[in-house]
Amino acid sequence: MNDTFLRACRGEKTEYTPVWFMRQAGRYLPEYQKVRSKVTFLELCHSPELCTEVTLQPVDIFGFDAAILFSDILIPMEAMNLELDFHEGKGPVFARPVRDQQAVDALVVPDPEESMPFVMETIRLLRRELKVPLIGFSGAPFTLATYLIEGGSSKVFLETKKMMFQAPEMYDALLRKITTCTSLYLQAQARAGAQALQIFDSWAGVLAPCDYERFALPYVQSIIRDLREVTDVPIIYFANNGATLIELTRTAGADVLGLDWRINIKDAVRRVGDHAVQGNLDPVALFLPKTDLEARIKKLLDDAAGARGHIFNLGHGILPQTPPEQARIAVDAVHRLSRG
Ligand code: CP3
Numbered sequence: 001m002n003d004t005f006l007r008a009c010r011g012e013k014t015e016y017t018p019v020w021f022m023r024q025a026g027r028y029l030p031e032y033q034k035v036r037s038k039v040t041f042l043e044l045c046h047s048p049e050l051c052t053e054v055t056l057q058p059v060d061i062f063g064f065d066a067a068i069l070f071s072d073i074l075i076p077m078e079a080m081n082l083e084l085d086f087h088e089g090k091g092p093v094f095a096r097p098v099r100d101q102q103a104v105d106a107l108v109v110p111d112p113e114e115s116m117p118f119v120m121e122t123i124r125l126l127r128r129e130l131k132v133p134l135i136g137f138s139g140a141p142f143t144l145a146t147y148l149i150e151g152g153s154s155k156v157f158l159e160t161k162k163m164m165f166q167a168p169e170m171y172d173a174l175l176r177k178i179t180t181c182t183s184l185y186l187q188a189q190a191r192a193g194a195q196a197l198q199i200f201d202s203w204a205g206v207l208a209p210c211d212y213e214r215f216a217l218p219y220v221q222s223i224i225r226d227l228r229e230v231t232d233v234p235i236i237y238f239a240n241n242g243a244t245l246i247e248l249t250r251t252a253g254a255d256v257l258g259l260d261w262r263i264n265i266k267d268a269v270r271r272v273g274d275h276a277v278q279g280n281l282d283p284v285a286l287f288l289p290k291t292d293l294e295a296r297i298k299k300l301l302d303d304a305a306g307a308r309g310h311i312f313n314l315g316h317g318i319l320p321q322t323p324p325e326q327a328r329i330a331v332d333a334v335h336r337l338s339r340g
Contacts, residue, residue: 001131001132001133002065002131002132002133003133004016004018004065005018005020005065005066005132005133005196005311006133006195006196006234007309008276008309008310008311009196009234009236009255009256009276009309009311010234010255010276010309011255011276011308011309012309014309015339015340016334016335016338016339017301017304017310017311017312017334017335017338018065018066018311018312019064019065019311019312019313019330019331019334019335020064020065020066020067020068020135020311020313021058021064021313021314021317021318021327022068022238022313022314022316022317022318023317023318024058024059024062024064024068024318024327025054025055025057025058025068025070026317026318026320027320028318028319028320028321028322028323028324028327029057029058029061029324030324031054031057031061032054032057035050035053035054036054040086041072041086042084042085042086044070045070045071045072045075045118046118047118048118048121048122048125049125051069051070051071051118051122052070052122052125052126052129054070055067055068055069055070055122055126056126056129056130058327059130059132061324061328062327062328062331063331063335064132064331065132065133066132066133066134066135066196066311067126067130067132067133067134067135068134068135068137068198069119069122069123069126069134069135069136069137069189069194070122071119071122071137072092073137073138073139073143073144073200073202074092074139074144074147075116075119076110076112076116076138076144076181076182076185077094077144077147077148079108079110079112079115079116079181080107080108080109080110080177080178080181081106081107081108082094082096082098082107082148083095083096090152090153091152091153092147092152092153093151093152094147094148094151094152095151096151097148097149097150097151097159098148098149098174099149099159099163100170101170101173104170104173104174104177107174107177109177109180109181109184110181110184111184112181112184112185112187112188112189113188116185116188119188119189119192120188120189120191120192123136123189123192123193123194124192124193126193127193133195133196134193134194134195134196135194135195135196135197135198135236136186136189136190136192136194136196136197136198137189137197137198137199137200138182138185138186138189138197138199138200138223139182139199139200139201139202140182140199140200140201140204140216140219140220140237140239141175141178141179141182141216141219141220141223142175142201142203142204142207142212142215142216142219142220143200143201143202143203143204144178144182145160145171145174145175145178146160146203148174148178149163149174157203157206161211164211164215171215175215175219176219178219179219179222179223182223183222183223183226183227186199186223186227187226187227187230187231190227190230190231190233191231194233195233196233196234196235196236197227197233197234197235197236198235198236198237198238198258199220199223199224199235199236199237199238199254200238200240201216201220201237201238201239201240201242202238202240203240204216204239204240204241204242204245204249205239205240205241205242205243205244205245205260206241207245209244209245209248212245212248213248217248217249217251217252220237220252220253221251221252221253224237224252224253224254225253228253234255234256235253235254235255235256236254236255236256236257236258236278237249237252237254237256237257237258238257238258238259238278239257239258240260240316241260241262242259242260243260243262243263243268246263246268246271246272247271249272250271250272250274250275254275255275255276256275256276256277256278256309256311257272257275257276257277257278258277258278258279258280258313259277259278259279259280259315260279260280260315260316261279261280261281261282261283261285261314261315261316262315263280264303265277265279265280265300265303265304265307265310266303266304266306268280269303269304269306269307273306273307273308274308275308276307276308276309276310276311277304277307277308277309277310277311278310278311278312278313279312279313279314279315280300280313280314280315281296281297281300281312281313281314281315281330282314282315283314283315283316283317283318283319283322284319286314286318286319286322286323286326286327286330287322287326290329293326293329293330293333294329294333294337297312297330297333297334297337298333298337300312301334301337301338312334312338
């Protein structure tokens with residue numbers, strides 16, 4: 001088994017820099033489109049065989065050093081008793097947003113093995129096939145809460161922040177339920193065989209640092225504390241748009257901090273040197289001509305040279321418009337240029 005990724009997460013020496021991409025299984029791949037053309041996104045998420053197939057695709061095609069379980073951060077929200085749908089071109093939609101105490105009380109904290117057996121089955125199937133480590137994941141409680149409260153994607157997060165500021169006790173009750181659900185869900189993934197766990201805080205960057213510290217960070221810390229009691233798999237915390245929060249995210253308790261592209265990785269390493277770092281190429285840099293893309297990758301590798309461990313990644317998910325050939329150029333360049 002190629003364990004380069006796991007060793008980098010733990011801050012151990014590696015022969016080259018391991019690489020994987022957020023959203024590496026997805027619409028930029030014709031192979032994914034083919035599977036997806038026969039089923040809806042939710043049907044795909046509920047099928048262990050199809051999830052296994054699309055998880056393996058990018059690993060087989062490009063030689064990534066880790067696989068990420070194919071699912072979605074909102075799948076456990078279905079298990080909490082919420083009606084979830086994905087609308088073409090619009091993203092996730094919750095028909096009944098959670099905006100009052102009654103709605104909070106109606107949420108159940110599910111047993112992950114009973115309510116999401118298809119996820120655990122996917123993990124078991126993948127472990128039989130994979131020769132690289134498997135990353136399990138969840139959303140962070142704040143990010144998940146924004147979808148529940150807004151009823152879908154948002155730009156201003158008015159309803160979420162209103163609940164924080166006007167009904168902090170209700171907000172806390174909601175976040176505690178999501179936190180317990182997420183904590184149990186990640187523990188179950190580790191038990192099923194996930195070898196690392198990533199927590200996606202996609203919307204952390206919309207909060208003022210004082211609000212992040214009060215309304216988002218404590219719930220992440222609680223999940224990681226729980227995980228440490230039952231498993232020693234590396235934990236990656238990705239707070240998107242988090243450059244202004246980095247001294248705070250450092251206290252989350254993770255092994256690895258995921259970085260978006262808005263921060264220079266050298267600056268990040270200086271500020272969180274006790275962590276391994278993951279990132280942080282602008283996903284749009286994959287549209288650079290080959291020589292410019294390779295030069296940019298070389299610079300990033302050099303800037304990260306002082307890190308306690310570096311896992312190469314994009315600063316956010318790969319865009320659906322990306323030519324697959326560009327992903328291949330990037331993966332090959334990381335492998336070639338990082339060898340000592
Ligand atoms: O390869 C992988 O990274 C694993 C699979 C994965 C998906 N979603 C598949 C997906 C992962 C790790 C996620 C996480 C996720 N989902 C996040 C956090 C990461 C981030 O991007 O910040 C968030 C915020 C979501 C919620 C979500 N899911 C949105 C907002 C959307 C619609 C926007 C979009 O890109 O279409 C999705 C749908 C989704 N999740 C798709 C995929 C492959 C596209 C669905 C399709 O095939 O039509």
